[in-house]
Amino acid sequence: MQHIVPNKQLIPIIEHDGKTAVSLKDLHEFLEVSTQLKDWAPRMFEYGFLEGQDYVEVSLKNERNPKGGRPSRNWAVTLDMAKEVSMIQRTDKGKQARQYFIEAEKRLNQPLDELEVAERYVAELRRNRELTPKAEAWDTLAGAKGDYSVEEAAKMLSRDEQISIGRNRLFNFMGELGWIYRWGKRQSWHAYQPQVDNGRLVLRIASAFQNQKTGEMELPAPTIRITAKGVEVLRTQLLKQEAA
Secondary structure (H helix, E strand, C coil): CCCEEECCCCCEEEEEEEEEEHHHHHHHHHHCCCHHHHHHHHHHHCCCCCCCEEEEEEECCCCCCCCCCCCCEEEEHHHHHHHHHHHHHHHHHHHHHHHHHHHHHHHHHCCCCCHHHHHHHHHHHHHHHCCCHHHHHHHHCCCCCCEEHHHHHHHHCCCCCCCCCCCHHHHHHHHHHHHHHHHHHHCCCCHHHHHHHHHCEEEEEECCECCCCCCCEEECCEEEEHHHHHHHHHHHHHHHHCCC
């Protein structure tokens, strides 16, 4: 499931362990709660939420406390829990967050409009007539999946006879464009939020895993995926670079 952006992204909505979820840390920051997360979270859990069903504890990989030491605590929570926690705050921020999650749910459950599919298909047919035979695979951009791994996007871009690019070079190229950046001990690639907001990139959260050395549950860096819109923009930028 791709990263959800209802109108303006207020709080990242992610996929955790195959389910739609929200980082409690992100929600805590948005709500501008004065109490520290480690103290505030247990109070919220007391409202009848069940661990393993409504929330699960994770630690963010590469995220350390400002004073050093072990990673700060965090929890992945369901959308239903995020809505209730927002409502409990009885603040304007809480109302805003709750409405945001309601709109996000609507988009999640909304089927793809048939007219939209038809329009995208026709647009791709027109565009493909202008491309060379070697670039015929561009019609996959009209597919239902909607977003692609960096490796998949590199292969699609290379269908254009004027472009030759692989996964690693595409990562570096997006870095040069200011779409992504390296961060953390492992220097993993991370997406700049504006590129997610404008629909060029989406993020997927992998399942938490247990660190064999520390015994703690860790959440890997989000996987960066490129939307059809993002692939089109990258193709334009690559062609400009080749022509320069």
